[in-house]
Amino acid sequence: MNLLETINEPAQLRKLARTQLTPLADELRQYLLESVSKTGGHLSSNLGTVELTIALHYVFNTPHDRIVWDVGHQTYSHKILTGRRERMHTLRQFDGISGFPKRDESEYDTFGTAHSSTSISAALGMAQAAKIKGEHRHAIAVIGDGSMTAGMAFEALNNAGVQEDINLLVVLNDNDMSISPPVGALNRYLARLMSGQFYAAAKNVGKSVLPGPVRELAKRLEEHAKGMVVPATMFEEFGFNYIGPIDGHDLESLIPTLENIKKLKGPQFLHVVTKKGQGYKLAEAEPILYHGTGKFNPTEGIIAPTKAGKVTYTEVFGNWLCDMAAADKRLVGITPAMREGSGMVRFEQQYPERYFDVGIAEQHSVTFAGGLATEGLKPVVAIYSTFLQRAYDQLIHDIALQNLDVVFALDRAGLVGADGATHAGNYDMSYLRCIPNMVVMAASDENECRRMLTTGFHYPGPAAVRYPRGAGIGAAIEKELTSIEIGKGEIKRRGTGVAILAFGSMVAPSVAAAEGLNATVANMRFVKPLDVELVKQLARDHDYFVTVEEGSVMGGAGAAVAEALAAEGIVKPLLMLGLPDKFIDHGDPAALLAGVGLDAAGIAASIRQRFGAAVPRLVVNNS
Ligand SMILES: Cc1ncc(C[n+]2csc(CCOP(=O)(O)OP(=O)(O)O)c2C)c(N)n1
Numbered sequence: 001m002n003l004l005e006t007i008n009e010p011a012q013l014r015k016l017a018r019t020q021l022t023p024l025a026d027e028l029r030q031y032l033l034e035s036v037s038k039t040g041g042h043l044s045s046n047l048g049t050v051e052l053t054i055a056l057h058y059v060f061n062t063p064h065d066r067i068v069w070d071v072g073h074q075t076y077s078h079k080i081l082t083g084r085r086e087r088m089h090t091l092r093q094f095d096g097i098s099g100f101p102k103r104d105e106s107e108y109d110t111f112g113t114a115h116s117s118t119s120i121s122a123a124l125g126m127a128q129a130a131k132i133k134g135e136h137r138h139a140i141a142v143i144g145d146g147s148m149t150a151g152m153a154f155e156a157l158n159n160a161g162v163q164e165d166i167n168l169l170v171v172l173n174d175n176d177m178s179i180s181p182p183v184g185a186l187n188r189y190l191a192r193l194m195s196g197q198f199y200a201a202a203k204n205v206g207k208s209v210l211p212g213p214v215r216e217l218a219k220r221l222e223e224h225a226k227g228m229v230v231p232a233t234m235f236e237e238f239g240f241n242y243i244g245p246i247d248g249h250d251l252e253s254l255i256p257t258l259e260n261i262k263k264l265k266g267p268q269f270l271h272v273v274t275k276k277g278q279g280y281k282l283a284e285a286e287p288i289l290y291h292g293t294g295k296f297n298p299t300e301g302i303i304a305p306t307k308a309g310k311v312t313y314t315e316v317f318g319n320w321l322c323d324m325a326a327a328d329k330r331l332v333g334i335t336p337a338m339r340e341g342s343g344m345v346r347f348e349q350q351y352p353e354r355y356f357d358v359g360i361a362e363q364h365s366v367t368f369a370g371g372l373a374t375e376g377l378k379p380v381v382a383i384y385s386t387f388l389q390r391a392y393d394q395l396i397h398d399i400a401l402q403n404l405d406v407v408f409a410l411d412r413a414g415l416v417g418a419d420g421a422t423h424a425g426n427y428d429m430s431y432l433r434c435i436p437n438m439v440v441m442a443a444s445d446e447n448e449c450r451r452m453l454t455t456g457f458h459y460p461g462p463a464a465v466r467y468p469r470g471a472g473i474g475a476a477i478e479k480e481l482t483s484i485e486i487g488k489g490e491i492k493r494r495g496t497g498v499a500i501l502a503f504g505s506m507v508a509p510s511v512a513a514a515e516g517l518n519a520t521v522a523n524m525r526f527v528k529p530l531d532v533e534l535v536k537q538l539a540r541d542h543d544y545f546v547t548v549e550e551g552s553v554m555g556g557a558g559a560a561v562a563e564a565l566a567a568e569g570i571v572k573p574l575l576m577l578g579l580p581d582k583f584i585d586h587g588d589p590a591a592l593l594a595g596v597g598l599d600a601a602g603i604a605a606s607i608r609q610r611f612g613a614a615v616p617r618l619v620v621n622n623s
């Protein structure tokens with residue numbers, strides 16, 4: 001039996017001799033690689049945190065001492081060492097373990113993460129709670145250099161830095177990568193800190209916690225640095241005791257340093273340097289490619305698909321962005337650290353001076369777009385639906401209220417699958433349509449997505465286009481940049497009795513469901529402004545209404561139709577189908593949609609169930 005198989009909880013890890021930890025790290029790294037190559041998942045960030053994870057669980061008394069993992073995409077080693085090794089084959093699958101820490105999955109998952117930059121706030125809360133309750137407990141936030149670029153991280157540093165007597169440790173995992181290369185002044189600052197490699201050694205800071213050999217070096221450097229004015233690090237200016245940078249793969253550095261820090265009071269900040277993809281040459285060479293992987297053969301690595309599959313909505317957006325940029329030099333493209341995920345690699349290559357990766361800073365990305373718009377440029381903010389949630393006030397206060405001309409390209413709208421509830425873009429129709437001046441569009445296929453982006457671009461105010469993760473339905477995509485008349489839906493299928501008012505990705509399954517019901521299907525296209533004339537016409541010609549949306553049914557597109565009927569004084573039996581008022585965990589997206597009745601069979605069954613008695617033919621055609 002190898003060492004890893006003997007570890008089913010950190011208490012067993014802590015019984016190992018220090019000399020056993022490096023062989024354990026080797027086994028763990030191999031296990032990770034083999035497991036993720038079979039399931040897919042976040043690989044390079046996990047390969048880079050093997051030693052750090054072992055060291056933290058070895059030195060601290062987890063779960064009594066709390067570890068909060070920022071984003072949490074790097075917690076596979078943590079999960080393996082905390083009793084979930086045998087479940088790793090279920091990673092990110094329906095009923096399987098999550099790709100992120102989840103409180104209801106393990107007591108060692110002290111805080112649910114996945115949206116970045118929350119760890120310091122949560123750990124500070126835990127540290128303060130321990131102080132208030134008189135409990136001796138360490139709270140540790142592990143945050144990456146990319147996640148440090150979000151304002152929320154600095155809000156927490158600012159608040160923590162003046163709380164001298166708390167037991168808080170922030171570990172900055174600095175691998176000089178976000179998903180793509182990191183951006184901004186913080187990255188340059190960290191590089192300076194790292195280039196001043198023995199900066200910590202030269203200063204009288206943290207010397208007491210650096211392990212022996214480095215301590216000797218510190219003494220010599222201190223002699224050399226005598227009289228030099230060595231500025232405090234930014235983190236010390238925030239009130240933290242800064243230690244580092246140290247090698248985050250060297251257990252002989254990590255463990256004694258952490259053991260020494262453990263004895264210190266007040267906010268501590270340990271800067272570790274790691275390599276994203278460490279230990280697997282292909283991932284070391286291409287940390288972006290191996291950030292989030294599908295299944296692959298670890299010997300050959302990830303092989304690019306030979307034949308072009310169906311075009312994804314992300315590709316539709318990326319192609320549109322370049323085409324529209326060619327047509328209008330006022331276009332500028334903005335991403336909050338999701339260049340690859342949002343399909344902007346080619347746009348950056350072709351229009352580098354009009355491309356802005358602002359870091360993991362969604363709030364800033366929106367208001368930055370507002371500033372650009374006030375000067376007559378036409379910003380396009382490419383942002384996952386779920387991540388726009390972080391910039392809601394900026395959307396209302398800085399953009400819509402001033403009616404600024406900004407396009408929001410909302411990728412990953414609806415269920416996303418493997419990333420689960422934290423990344424599902426379920427709420428944008430609900431949270432956008434209540435904002436004055438907003439135009440909100442839901443694309444039913446790839447070509448309509450292109451046309452809606454063009455429509456939004458020409459609309460002289462804030463416009464959002466939502467589209468799902470992954471491939472479309474295989475619709476032919478025009479080359480032109482044509483618009484759609486604002487607020488106009490279309491009839492996709494004419495039938496009788498039942499009118500299905502479908503939005504976005506639900507148009508195709510609604511048309512399929514309608515076949516057996518001979519129902520009418522409208523592609524509503526606009527959540528806002530709703531095509532009220534079409535609603536009234538359908539109400540005149542049909543006895544029963546159904547709305548279908550891949551979004552929260554609470555306050556979503558269906559609610560817009562209900563409000564329109566009420567406003568027009570039209571009383572009509574109305575069935576509203578959409579995502580239920582609960583969080584939907586990870587799994588296969590199509591299976592998840594079927595699970596909530598949003599595939600063709602589910603839509604038809606819901607209609608028969610609700611209206612079958614009133615419309616017997618609905619029951620008869622049980623096709
Ligand atoms: C609010 C938010 N925006 C964007 C993302 C997408 N995202 C996930 S990981 C990541 C990069 C994180 O970089 P870093 O913190 O340095 O961790 P590393 O992957 O380097 O270990 C990003 C942008 C997210 N999870 N949350």
Ligand SMILES: CC(=O)[C@@H](O)[C@H](O)COP(=O)(O)O
Nearest residue numbers: 071073114292341412419469
């Ligand atoms: C961890 C994280 O938030 C991102 O890596 C996210 O998982 C990307 O999602 P997509 O795979 O849909 O681009």
Ligand SMILES: [Mg+2]
Nearest residue numbers: 144145146177
């Ligand atoms: Mg990083």
